[in-house]
Amino acid sequence: MEKYLRTYITLMALAACSFFLAPAALADKATVEIGHTKAPVFTTKEKIVFTLKTDYGNLWKHRAPPNAEVPEDIKEFEAPGQLSWTDSKGKHDLPVQVHLRGNTSQVESQCPFPKMTLSFEKDREGDRVSKGTLFEGLKTVGIGTHCGGKPGSSVRFHRVWGGLSPHREALIYKVQELLSIPGFQAAPANFSYIDSKTGKGPVEPQPSGFVVDRPMPGFFLEDIKTFVKNADGKEIRAADARFKDPDKPYIFTSIVNAQRDARAAGSTIEPIDPKDIIRILLFQALARNYDWELRIFPDDIPDSQGLWNFKVVEADGNWIVFPYDYDLAGWVKSDNSPPELPDLADRRFFKPGDVSQVVAEFKEKRPAIEALVDDLAKEDKSGALSIRGQISSFYTALDRKFR
Template sequence: MFQLLPTLAVLIQTSVAGCGTMAERPLFECDTPLAIELTLPMRTLMRNAKRHPVLDGTLRFADSRGQDVILDVKVTTRGHDRLQNCNFPPLSLTVDPQQARDTTFAGQKKLKIVTQCKRGAKYLDFLRQEFGIYKAFNALSEFSFRVRMLSITFLDSAGKRREDVQVAFFIESVPEVGQRLGLRTVKQNQIGVWQLDAKHANVYEVFQFMIANTDWSMFKGPGEEDCCHNGKVFGAQGTDTDWLLLPYDFDRAGLIDAPYAEPDARLPIRSVRQRLFRGHCHYLGHLERTIQLFNDRRDAIESAINAGGVTEKTISKQTDYIAEFYTIINDPEKLQRQIVASCRGGKSET
């Protein structure tokens, strides 16, 4: 059984008192972990995970007054690589917006759930590290996906599997991000370098360098899907420039160093722990102010990265790794060699 650690259990016990439902969409307005219970045909889900079955279930949780709320939901598996590498699949949860009114899930419809890939303390830390990476980008920009930590009790509606308690987290949905920021989702497979907001794009690139993540693309979606690989593009209605690329899916970052994470064979690195700047030269005119932003937000970034409740050993490892990044960006020679000289494409623009 997945075990809920005591520190997280205490946080969850206090979450009801600390989070109300006053906001129009309250789910991501609160930072305390949320305890939920999902009842569905678990054996069917696990046996058919790679076929993405859509299963009926119920979601149970306590509202701000401590009263039980039960919602009808549909649950399916999602993802590509994680379905191949993980023993427990990542999930997608769909709720009825009408039924969810005046609850913690008001304004929600479809939510991604990041689950623990495999059993054991190591994989629990991996999940918490990825949660912390999302929080770190939140600390840098409002143009980011918000997350909410969970304790999920999985119950088999057929009564054929024991209950599992698992730490997980929700990711803010694309429609909710668009509504929160007042932006539309850009739905096209490829975009031009000139179409992204240069200032935000440079922050995006340097952030990926900080966490040593190379599993992303800024200008093209996977296959025929919308741009971009492990990112979503938003823009103001009726515009084709100043678009914003919001990153997600960080499980292959070197900061985490998951066993299944390997760099693309076409890249000049042999370990995901090796940092490689894959940013575009077009955006380097904003590098100085980007570095200033990272320096100004260093305490918030380090606090956020460790926000998921990782072990002391992981905190020490992550702190040292982030310190190496700050050594690079604040040393002119290292900055020139590892970032400026490594950029892709043409000359920079301010």
């Protein structure tokens, strides 16, 4: 976020000879930061290698089955571990509990080294052990891992291995924030992993077999519990979700029926702004991410879930809708196929003026997006080159479709 603000302020200064953001930009900034923690890990510029020590063999035995009800012994399993690092404040060793997360990515053939969530316990005085550190105020934080250390990709979904995917995916979260779309904060980092049983780097199961004996790229990611807490809200789930948690309200049916859905659950909310949805749809096309579902009209995709890789949070009389999870995006996989722009012709919801306004925003922010990609090029030239090409073809298609 700090990087974006420096870039944006510079552009504004050149255009208006002012050191202050315009009122509209300030409003966008306030909106996009809803739910954001102030934990320094998401803003620090220090180059840090974090070390996570736990029993990886036991942890990986508790992978959740994909697209199925998760057994309680797996759902509740956490492996004790330790997160260590050295920064300008000194050396830190925090006790943590480690839990696997993800759906199909927990399958060994997809991600031999799956995504994780870290939980910070409380000390004897009742304070969170993360107090006074980069993780100040956090109870939990996600880790996006390298998925698989062996060069190449997974079968079927072609998840990228070899350490190339995490920082590319973290970039997409940064661009999401830049485009004034609410969501999770992400912070690229590097991780060393030590198996507590052997004292050495863990060995990934087949089909990888990679020995993780060197620092690997990854990223920290805000999670939904943190977002909901900081937004002072509650998570809303799709009414037709395949598996339900009795503690969560499952009432979402579609974007246009959001007010009706909320009333049925005893809430009153403002209509969802079509411009917010237009931004999301264009952003997904920009990143070449098609692993999602969002029911906008009641008769859309009736045989599938209303929400997939989307979150809805009710806060302050609004439903905040935002996407997440980009490990299958074209930016990550270097997929240079033509972009699939959304169909925004239905004027029941998508007004021409709203579409024009959002398209103009995307064009205005192109230089800042490309500046973020240039930062990635310092460590991943081939990935940045592919993303640059995808950005170019997106804007060409945007000009043709929305003149």
